[in-house]
Structure formats: structure tokens, C-alpha cells
Amino acid sequence: MNKYLLIVTTLFFSLSASAQDKVEMADLMRSNGKIYTVVAVCLTILIGLFIYVFSIDRKITKLEKEQSVK
Amino acid sequence: MVNKIWWKILSFLLLVYTIVAGFLLPVPRLNILNETIRNLYFHVCMWMGMMVLFAISFYHSVKYLRHQNFRSDIASSSYAALGSFFGILGYATGFLWVNVTWVTDQGQSIGSVLKEPKLIGAAIALLIYGAYFVLRGSFTDIDKRARVSAVYNIFAFAMLFPSIWIIPRLVGSLHPGAPGSDSGNPALDRTDLDSTMRMIFYPAIIGWTLLGVWIATLKIRLELIKNKNIINE
Numbered sequence: 224m225n226k227y228l229l230i231v232t233t234l235f236f237s238l239s240a241s242a243q244d245k246v247e248m249a250d251l252m253r254s255n256g257k258i259y260t261v262v263a264v265c266l267t268i269l270i271g272l273f274i275y276v277f278s279i280d281r282k283i284t285k286l287e288k289e290q291s292v293k
Numbered sequence: 294m295v296n297k298i299w300w301k302i303l304s305f306l307l308l309v310y311t312i313v314a315g316f317l318l319p320v321p322r323l324n325i326l327n328e329t330i331r332n333l334y335f336h337v338c339m340w341m342g343m344m345v346l347f348a349i350s351f352y353h354s355v356k357y358l359r360h361q362n363f364r365s366d367i368a369s370s371s372y373a374a375l376g377s378f379f380g381i382l383g384y385a386t387g388f389l390w391v392n393v394t395w396v397t398d399q400g401q402s403i404g405s406v407l408k409e410p411k412l413i414g415a416a417i418a419l420l421i422y423g424a425y426f427v428l429r430g431s432f433t434d435i436d437k438r439a440r441v442s443a444v445y446n447i448f449a450f451a452m453l454f455p456s457i458w459i460i461p462r463l464v465g466s467l468h469p470g471a472p473g474s475d476s477g478n479p480a481l482d483r484t485d486l487d488s489t490m491r492m493i494f495y496p497a498i499i500g501w502t503l504l505g506v507w508i509a510t511l512k513i514r515l516e517l518i519k520n521k522n523i524i525n526e
């Protein structure tokens with residue numbers, strides 16, 4: 224009886240080890256909400272980058288207008 | 294279309310979506326890759342963007358050879374520059390990704406990583422485009438520079454086919470999609486990529502590519518202002 228139990232439990236453990244949900248992921252970051260900080264940081268950089276590119280775009284448009292007047 | 298604002302805003306919205314959904318939505322739990330699977334939305338998009346930018350550059354080179362318009366020369370060189378920049382970013386991000394997956398987790402030696410056909414192919418492609426800028430820089434005559442570099446650019450684009458699309462799929466590779474591995478073509482095959490990831494991956498490609506096109510158009514417009522005296526309209 225004990226032998227069978229041992230086999231079953233080892234089988235169970237080896238199965239659960241190979242199962243997909245045992246793969247280590249950043250679940251802690253998701254559960255305590257720190258992932259939102261990462262998203263916020265990346266968004267800030269992205270927004271800053273786009274504001275910068277937009278301002279260059281506007282400056283070039285202004286230069287183009289000045290040139291076409293001349 | 295180029296001077297309209299809607300596609301610039303679209304690019305911004307798609308990239309905001311990429312970051313929010315890309316970090317927060319669930320991804321398949323896979324060994325070795327773990328959370329780095331999310332790099333698909335950034336690293337792979339750089340290469341996709343590079344291909345599109347090089348294709349636009351190729352289009353403008355052909356256009357230059359047909360009509361000898363200096364504007365097309367400026368356009369093709371600017372798109373090639375942005376494409377190379379995306380390629381370098383793809384290389385740099387891939388380098389970081391290699392460090393945590395192939396080298397440490399898969400136990401590959403640096404030697405086998407260096408033999409990786411996609412790395413070599415991409416390096417060849419980028420070096421060919423590097424030579425394009427060396428070639429451009431070595432001319433003093435503007436017309437000759439435009440014509441020779443347009444011809445060379447067509448060759449460089451043609452070399453992209455074997456170096457990054459054909460050869461890496463013929464020989465063994467650590468990248469997914471190599472013969473022998475069970476994945477076919479994970480970037481584009483409908484059955485190989487998780488459906489949630491596809492929902493983010495395709496908009497991400499469009500967003501990053503539009504950003505690249507936008508910066509390239511800024512470069513073109515600046516060059517046109519600088520060379521106002523050469524272009525007589």
C-alpha cells in the first residue's frame with residue numbers, strides 16, 4: 224500500500240513539475256500591482272518621445288512655410 | 294497622405310496599446326522564455342519595421358532611376374537610414390534577449406550563438422546597408438551619387454531576401470521557425486502564435502513601423518529644406 228502511494232505521489236509531482244502552470248512567471252509583480260508602475264514608466268517615456276517628435280514636426284512645418292514665402 | 298496627422302496619432306495610439314496590453318495581458322507560460330516572451334512586441338517589431346522601411350527605400354530608388362528626381366534620392370537614403378537604425382535596435386534588443394534565454398537557460402555556448410544563421414544573415418544585411426552609406430559619402434558629384442547609390446540600394450534590398458528570409462529558414466537555427474523545431478513560422482503563421490499575442494503583435498508592428506516612417510519623413514523634409522537651392526521646381 225505504502226509503495227503504491229509513493230509511486231502515485233512521485234508521479235503526481237513529476238507531472239505537476241512538467242505542467243505549464245509551474246513555469247515561473249512574474250506573478251508576484253502582477254498580484255501586488257507593481258506591474259502598473261512598469262507600464263506607467265514606459266508610457267511616460269513613450270509620451271515624452273512623441274511630444275518631442277511632434278514638436279520637431281511642427282518646427283519643420285514652420286521652416287517649410289517660411290521657405291515657401293521667400 | 295504624408296503630411297496628414299491621422300497616421301501619426303494612429304502610431305501613438307497603437308504604441309500606447311502595445312505597452313499597456315503588451316505588459317498586462319496574459320501570455321503563454323513557456324519554459325526558458327518565461328516573461329521575456331513579451332519581447333515579441335518590441336524586438337521582432339524592430340525587424341518588421343526595418344523590412345518595411347527598406348522596402349520603401351527600394352521603391353524610391355526605383356523611382357529615382359525612372360524619373361531622376363532628386364527628391365526620390367533624398368527619400369530613399371532617409372528610409373534606408375531609418376531602416377538601418379531599426380535594424381541596429383533589433384540587434385541590440387536581441388543581444389539582451391540572448392543573454393537570458395539562449396546563453397543562460399538553454400546552456401548554449403557563445404560559439405553556438407555566434408553560429409546562429411539569423412544573426413549572421415542580419416549582420417550581412419546591415420553591413421550591406423552600411424556600405425550603402427559609405428558609397429554615398431564617397432561621391433562629390435550629386436547626380437552620380439544619386440544614380441550609383443540608387444542602383445546599389447536595389448542590390449542591397451535584393452540581398453535581404455537570401456540573408457534574412459531564405460537562409461535562416463534552410464539551416465538549423467536557435468530562433469523559432471528553423472527546420473527541425475516544431476514551430477513553423479511563429480511570427481506570421483496563424484497556428485503558431487497564441488491568439489492573444491497576435492492581437493497585440495500585429496498592431497505593434499504597424500505602430501512601430503509608422504513611427505519609423507514618421508521620423509524618416511521628418512528627415513526627408515529637413516534634407517529638402519537644406520537642399521532647397523539644388524532642387525529647382
